[in-house]
Amino acid sequence: MIQYDKSLRKAINKAVRLIMEGRIIEINPNLYYIVGKDRKHIVHVKGNKFECSCKGFEVMGRCSHILAVSAILSSKRGKDFITSNVEKRILRELRKLYYRR
Numbered sequence: 082m083i084q085y086d087k088s089l090r091k092a093i094n095k096a097v098r099l100i101m102e103g104r105i106i107e108i109n110p111n112l113y114y115i116v117g118k119d120r121k122h123i124v125h126v127k128g129n130k131f132e133c134s135c136k137g138f139e140v141m142g143r144c145s146h147i148l149a150v151s152a153i154l155s156s157k158r159g160k161d162f163i164t165s166n167v168e169k170r171i172l173r174e175l176r177k178l179y180y181r182r
Contacts, residue, residue, distance in 0.1 A: 092148055095149075096146075100149050100162070102166070104170070105150065112125055115149070
């Protein structure tokens with residue numbers, strides 16, 4: 082039971098980071114592209130069911146990517162929030178590229 086609590090807490094913390102860092106991109110209302118630090122994943126929404134392309138979902142049937150998308154969809158302003166965070170992330174990335182020269 083303790084291991085489950087630690088893994089769930091870790092997944093929730095990662096989901097929050099994904100949202101706050103603008104790492105979730107809505108492709109369409111049923112498809113989300115998740116930009117992780119090392120890998121990229123796809124979350125597919127089928128009604129009230131979610132599927133993710135990551136190993137965690139394949140092995141355990143749950144993952145931080147699905148938690149993040151679920152949180153966004155359950156919030157009234159979730160999609161506006163991720164759009165805003167993605168825009169901020171793009172600006173940060175472009176500034177890094179521009180100022181490196």
